[in-house]
Amino acid sequence: MPAPAPGYVVLLPVKPPARGKSRLVGIEPHERADLARSFALDTAESCLAATHVSAVLVITDDAYFAADVARLGAAVIPDGVSGDLNESLVQGALEARRRWPGLRPAALCGDLPALRSADLDAALAASEGAGPAYVEDAVGGGTTLYTAPHDLFRPAFGPGSAAAHRAGGARPLEGDLHSLRHDVDTLEDLEAVRRFGLGPRTALASVRVGSLG
Template identity: 50%
Template sequence: MTPPSPAGSFVVIVPAKPPARAKSRLDVLPAARRRDLAAAFARDTVAAARRTPGVAAVLVVTDDFRFAADLRTDGCEVIPDGVSEDLNATLRQAAAEAARRWPDAVPVALCADLPCLVSDDLAAALAEVDGPSFVRDAAGSGTTMYAAAHTAFDPAFGHESAALHLTHGAREIVVAASTLRLDVDEPADLARALELGVGAHTARVWEAQTQ
């Protein structure tokens, strides 16, 4: 792996569906609530990433121009998704753009649905990156984070992605980073996240919607 630059070791890439189309498995919630929570999840995820030592920038990929404006206000760089039906192609395209903008930083793909994420957990995982590396999700079969140098960046998100990343030669990062592992897809995940503690955006949306 190319040694990261001391000025900014990593660039975090966050693929974010338009909130109106995200979190379909939270269908027990009204559509407007689901949309607002999806946006809040992503904004809390990027806020934690931006606070993490060693992160030079956060690059979000989304086709929702209104949401993109909010993310730019939050301090993120934003690009459109040119291959929105293929997450791994989206990530490879974003990594290529990251290489152009931050050639000395290692690209890190991070899920957009980590409303509990704290910077200490992300920092702990990034400190263990050594070649292609990934973090398994709380359910055990998925992936919440994948990192590799530009020349080796080959994400395998999707069904049973943890096993696929191992097959592709990535090394599993095993750290006590519960907030990095808890991606919210289903109502039970949301309940666990609220119990663990969510970021400001998610807390504000949840409180407004439950009053």
């Protein structure tokens, strides 16, 4: 009989919304921050609703955002190394291991405002097994999810991250996983994910952005 699937702790890094999502151009700074914050809260909520997710650990240096996401039920820690996403994820994984020793870490981008819990569950179920695994983004070349047992956890997010994860021994997860592959960097990306169903905060925030209406 196969061993039972491990539960996962999602590590969700979120740049302070007032500084993140700089490629959302042509809107006011407060509108960009409102969208960035909404993307991350909707992503967190979808993670918390996933069957294979037993905990969500948000990594952020924004105290206001930390309070908002904690109200949803996520745990929160600050960046381990400010400005270094991958090192902060490594430190987040160490903290996750201390808090939840039985859970496998999965790093997920916080800009998936149309994420469906079913897609996340499908990816996590498919990542069972010994080695690291990742989900390539819809554009190609980037990564939206990376998971590995603690001893092999070496995230390499950033430009060319899919190739970097592959070079590090991770296997790409196949399948549609549409809502999980579509991270939102631009307003065009936001339009593209509407067909999957925007999370509630993002839907409202996009109505508040007059130029999107």
